[in-house]
Amino acid sequence: xxxxxxxxxxxxxxxxxxxxxxxxxxxxxxxxxxxxxxxxxxxxxxxxxxxxxxxxxxxxxxxxxxxxxxxxxxxxxxxxxxxxxxxxxxxxxxxxxxxxxxxxxxxxxxxxxxxxxxxxxxxxxxxxxxxxxxxxxxxxxxxxxxxxxxxxxxxxxxxxxxxxxxxxxxxxxxxxxxxxxxxxxxxxxxxxxxxxxxxxxxxxxxxxxxxxxxxxxxxxxxxxxxxxxxxxxxx
Numbered sequence: 410x411x412x413x414x415x416x417x418x419x420x421x422x423x424x425x426x427x428x429x430x431x432x433x434x435x436x437x438x439x440x441x442x443x444x445x446x447x448x449x450x451x452x453x454x455x456x457x458x459x460x461x462x463x464x465x466x467x468x469x470x471x472x473x474x475x476x477x478x479x480x481x482x483x484x485x486x487x488x489x490x491x492x493x494x495x496x497x498x499x500x501x502x503x504x505x506x507x508x509x510x511x512x513x514x515x516x517x518x519x520x521x522x523x524x525x526x527x528x529x530x531x532x533x534x535x536x537x538x539x540x541x542x543x544x545x546x547x548x549x550x551x552x553x554x555x556x557x558x559x560x561x562x563x564x565x566x567x568x569x570x571x572x573x574x575x576x577x578x579x580x581x582x583x584x585x586x587x588x589x590x591x592x593x594x595x596x597x598x599x600x601x602x603x604x605x606x607x608x609x610x611x612x613x614x615x616x617x618x619x620x621x622x623x624x625x626x627x628x629x630x631x632x633x634x635x636x637x638x639x640x641x642x643x644x
Contacts, residue, residue: 414455416446443467477503578638587635
């Protein structure tokens with residue numbers, strides 16, 4: 410049974426989410442502000458967090474950042490504003506997905522199930538031979554079996570989504586991948602968001618693995634088409 414932490418200051422909304430999640434068989438913990446939410450995250454170690462961005466005491470973005478500094482636990486953010494800025498900022502802080510208020514309970518449950526399914530099956534990383542468990546490209550070292558990435562000998566903290574995206578790009582090296590294809594294979598068929606999410610996650614990934622994100626060596630943009638992974642010369 411997966412354990413889900415809800416961090417939502419509007420009690421009627423939190424109660425509805427809790428009721429529906431319990432009906433689906435999940436264990437649910439609820440916090441009503443950011444400070445309490447971060448505390449319960451540390452105490453309860455949930456499998457997924459539903460996090461409202463507009464919180465008293467400690468806002469959702471701050472809570473998201475603090476949680477992400479300690480854990481790669483999947484985070485689904487709730488935002489009351491249907492604006493690209495809110496979605497993008499939440500994703501940049503390390504959230505895995507978002508739902509805009511008002512939302513349907515069916516949509517929320519579908520998103521949660523999709524995220525937990527991807528995590529449960531190890532992000533669907535393809536089986537590899539022993540020799541392919543670890544690759545070295547330029548100053549990067551990627552351990553697919555352990556889902557660990559290093560740069561210049563130092564470990565890089567990637568979210569589940571960022572690692573899956575990097576994994577898919579590398580597996581399809583030099584092949585131009587459209588945003589729709591990346592959404593399908595990295596986010597899954599159930600994903601209901603827009604392709605702007607791909608651009609945000611690509612940017613976050615570049616900031617972590619590239620020496621100069623503005624002039625990337627590994628993840629290349631093909632204007633009007635998509636992205637592809639390239640091995641730098643002499644790598």
